[in-house]
Amino acid sequence: MHSPAPANRPIALVVRGLSKRFDRPAVDALDLTIYGGEFYALVGPNGAGKTTTLRMVAGLLRPDAGSITIAGIDALSRPVDAKQITAWLSDEPMIYDKLTPFEYLEFVAGLWRIDAAAAEVRARELIGWLGLEPHAHERCEGFSRGMRQKVALAGALVHDPKLIILDEPLTGLDAGSARLVKNVLLERVRAGGTVIMTTHILEVAERMADRIGVIASGRLIAEGTLAELHRKTGKTVISLEDTFLTLVAEPVAHPAAAE
Amino acid sequence: MSRPDTLAWFAGHEFRLGWRDWVALMTAGRRSRARTVAVALILFAAFMHVFAYWIVARYADADLASDTATLVGITGTLVLSWSLLLSQAMESVTRAFYARSDLDLILSSPVSARKVFAVRMGRIAGAAVMIAVLLAAPFINVLAFEGGMHWFGAYAVILAMGATATAIAVALTVALFRTIGAKRTRFVAQIVAAVIGAAFVIGLQIGAIQYYGTLSRFALLESDTMVALAPGIDSIVWWPARAMLGDGLALAATISVGLLALATSIAAFSPRFADHAIAASGVSVGVTRQVRWSQRFRKLSPRRALRAKEFTLLRRDPWLLSQSLMQMLYLLPPALMLWHSFGEGSGPLVLMVPILVMASGQLSGGLAWLAISGEDAPDLVATAPVAAGEIIRAKVEAVMTCIAVVFVPFVLAIALTSMICAVVAAAGIVIAAASATQIQLWFRAQARRSQFRRRHTASRIATFAEAFSSITWAATAALAAAGSSVAVVTGLAGLGILAGTRLLRPPGR
Numbered sequence: 001m002h003s004p005a006p007a008n009r010p011i012a013l014v015v016r017g018l019s020k021r022f023d024r025p026a027v028d029a030l031d032l033t034i035y036g037g038e039f040y041a042l043v044g045p046n047g048a049g050k051t052t053t054l055r056m057v058a059g060l061l062r063p064d065a066g067s068i069t070i071a072g073i074d075a076l077s078r079p080v081d082a083k084q085i086t087a088w089l090s091d092e093p094m095i096y097d098k099l100t101p102f103e104y105l106e107f108v109a110g111l112w113r114i115d116a117a118a119a120e121v122r123a124r125e126l127i128g129w130l131g132l133e134p135h136a137h138e139r140c141e142g143f144s145r146g147m148r149q150k151v152a153l154a155g156a157l158v159h160d161p162k163l164i165i166l167d168e169p170l171t172g173l174d175a176g177s178a179r180l181v182k183n184v185l186l187e188r189v190r191a192g193g194t195v196i197m198t199t200h201i202l203e204v205a206e207r208m209a210d211r212i213g214v215i216a217s218g219r220l221i222a223e224g225t226l227a228e229l230h231r232k233t234g235k236t237v238i239s240l241e242d243t244f245l246t247l248v249a250e251p252v253a254h255p256a257a258a259e
Numbered sequence: 260m261s262r263p264d265t266l267a268w269f270a271g272h273e274f275r276l277g278w279r280d281w282v283a284l285m286t287a288g289r290r291s292r293a294r295t296v297a298v299a300l301i302l303f304a305a306f307m308h309v310f311a312y313w314i315v316a317r318y319a320d321a322d323l324a325s326d327t328a329t330l331v332g333i334t335g336t337l338v339l340s341w342s343l344l345l346s347q348a349m350e351s352v353t354r355a356f357y358a359r360s361d362l363d364l365i366l367s368s369p370v371s372a373r374k375v376f377a378v379r380m381g382r383i384a385g386a387a388v389m390i391a392v393l394l395a396a397p398f399i400n401v402l403a404f405e406g407g408m409h410w411f412g413a414y415a416v417i418l419a420m421g422a423t424a425t426a427i428a429v430a431l432t433v434a435l436f437r438t439i440g441a442k443r444t445r446f447v448a449q450i451v452a453a454v455i456g457a458a459f460v461i462g463l464q465i466g467a468i469q470y471y472g473t474l475s476r477f478a479l480l481e482s483d484t485m486v487a488l489a490p491g492i493d494s495i496v497w498w499p500a501r502a503m504l505g506d507g508l509a510l511a512a513t514i515s516v517g518l519l520a521l522a523t524s525i526a527a528f529s530p531r532f533a534d535h536a537i538a539a540s541g542v543s544v545g546v547t548r549q550v551r552w553s554q555r556f557r558k559l560s561p562r563r564a565l566r567a568k569e570f571t572l573l574r575r576d577p578w579l580l581s582q583s584l585m586q587m588l589y590l591l592p593p594a595l596m597l598w599h600s601f602g603e604g605s606g607p608l609v610l611m612v613p614i615l616v617m618a619s620g621q622l623s624g625g626l627a628w629l630a631i632s633g634e635d636a637p638d639l640v641a642t643a644p645v646a647a648g649e650i651i652r653a654k655v656e657a658v659m660t661c662i663a664v665v666f667v668p669f670v671l672a673i674a675l676t677s678m679i680c681a682v683v684a685a686a687g688i689v690i691a692a693a694s695a696t697q698i699q700l701w702f703r704a705q706a707r708r709s710q711f712r713r714r715h716t717a718s719r720i721a722t723f724a725e726a727f728s729s730i731t732w733a734a735t736a737a738l739a740a741a742g743s744s745v746a747v748v749t750g751l752a753g754l755g756i757l758a759g760t761r762l763l764r765p766p767g768r
Contacts, residue, residue, distance in 0.1 A: 102554075155639065
């Protein structure tokens with residue numbers, strides 16, 4: 001991984017001047033550009049605005065200001081078109097306890113208007129990849145967290161999205177499940193899909209991401225490949241953790257940080 | 260402060276949790292509302308006392324114990340109330356076994372599970388008594404004020420009723436646990452609780468329909484036949500009724516029996532509490548294989564997918580079904596009456612129309628909450644490429660389809676006797692359902708389906724608006740079916756309630 005983003009790549013996501021305020025600014029005039037076929041990791045301390053940013057991109061929150069363009073589609077004025085090529089997966093897998101994984105995927109395929117036959121082939125593939133075959137026709141109510149996250153991931157992929165937005169997808173997963181999820185995501189990127197993911201596990205960002213964005217107090221304070229981030233700190237550091245701690249420790253020159 | 264691991268210490272802990280739970284229930288979790296809620300409760304209590312005065316003040320001085328007919332009436336009312344207490348206690352006991360909350364902490368600690376269960380049984384009895392006392396207090400206070408202090412004995416009778424109801428609820432639930440296992444008990448106990456709660460009143464109504472052609476539950480209790488079949492005036496069957504009327508000996512006996520039953524139940528069943536709770540905890544990790552007629556994906560549009568999902572979730576959730584069953588059970592007497600009065604003209608049907616309309620409003624409110632607010636995967640639905648209006652339409656269609664499935668047979672049966680009544684009933688059912696659904700749309704909030712029981716706490720306005728709307732449309736339908744022009748007035752009142760509710764809806768809805 002860690003290939004620099006060539007200028008001739010199609011642009012998957014453009015965010016300009018994105019702002020959201022709750023009782024204080026959560027996201028503050030954020031700019032972001034992510035290229036097609038790129039794995040982008042968004043890291044930052046707790047409360048930095050990572051999840052708020054991704055929820056706005058996924059259409060779950062209305063921004064106070066700014067624009068979001070997904071594969072050339074204005075996501076704020078044409079949300080349905082933007083959602084058609086997007087998938088969202090949060091850290092808390094939200095699935096229906098009384099449906100089976102097979103039925104859940106059928107439901108998702110219906111929501112995304114996917115041809116039933118094609119969706120079924122894709123669903124069976126995903127169920128196989130994610131090791132859910134023995135449980136495909138069991139209700140999800142007895143599933144472990146890892147299994148639920150796999151079902152939710154299958155739901156996010158069944159409609160073959162161009163842009164996959166993930167908020168801490170590896171939280172609470174065992175090593176085997178985490179490896180499986182990571183492999184599925186890397187496979188998607190290899191196939192031309194784009195992944196943007198928040199994570200607290202810096203090692204994951206370090207190993208998987210083409211580029212890493214560091215966000216603090218609602219603003220992007222640094223962005224680039226791992227090597228570029230290392231250079232930005234001006235120190236001879238060896239891990240992303242050191243780089244991250246150095247970057248977020250520096251004061252951010254904007255009013256929100258001053259609060 | 261009492262020493263930890265004693266009954267008193269656990270009781271203090273449970274009381275604190277119970278009190279905070281109740282305050283949260285009343286204030287919907289917002290402490291700033293506490294003063295408003297307190298004022299509202301005082302005003303409500305004052306109103307209830309005035310209402311009670313209007314209803315019972317005339318009986319305060321009557322020599323009520325002198326005849327069997329009076330004892331039959333009071334005993335019937337007590338049994339009716341007791342069956343509701345038993346139903347509520349049974350549901351609470353089931354929840355005490357299955358709700359995990361703090362049980363993992365308690366059961367993994369070195370404290371005695373027997374003591375915990377003993378206190379929790381006491382709390383269940385206390386909660387049952389408290390609700391009954393709150394409902395009955397205005398009537399008892401008015402009777403005592405007008406007729407003398409002996410009426411206060413009624414409070415003790417309620418205490419005894421709550422204690423026996425809890426004792427029997429525990430025995431029944433544990434018996435279910437031991438006979439059909441932990442997995443089935445949760446479902447069966449809830450159904451049994453719903454049936455018990457409705458059975459006595461429905462039984463009285465069915466008897467009244469069969470013998471007297473009326474839906475009034477008191478027709479049977481007040482009948483000469485019932486008085487003739489009743490035991491003699493000295494029978495112990497009448498002790499609770501006599502206790503209500505101030506007979507000291509009967510009062511002492513009634514309280515003793517109640518408390519003894521509760522103490523026996525606690526002593527007999529609390530030692531096995533931990534075993535049952537652990538067995539119940541295993542239920543949630545059980546596997547349910549789902550066999551479907553087709554293992555192929557169906558061609559689904561977003562709206563059809565959403566509707567199908569709602570139907571499937573409702574069908575597969577026994578707890579929600581049991582909650583709805585309670586309302587469906589009350590449709591049994593009208594169904595029987597319909598069958599009984601077939602060919603006798605439209606007179607008896609007029610009585611049925613408001614019951615159907617009321618049931619439609621209540622059922623729609625619950626279903627609409629489940630479909631609109633009780634969405635377990637809100638992010639999935641919100642990120643789907645479907646317009647928000649289309650999602651709402653699909654969910655409303657799901658609610659209306661359920662309502663149609665339940666009520667169309669009734670309307671068709673009414674149409675065989677009176678087309679006018681059928682048209683009025685159909686219109687009333689649709690309007691009541693649409694009103695309740697609209698109110699849920701205005702006051703929708705993100706929640707999980709498992710919070711269905713607490714849906715009323717999210718918005719008091721929505722709860723009262725839904726109830727008043729259903730009542731008003733039921734009254735309108737009854738008046739219209741009877742050919743009264745006053746229906747126009749109540750219909751306008753119904754519209755007024757909706758308009759007022761719309762004004763009070765949260766911003767942006």
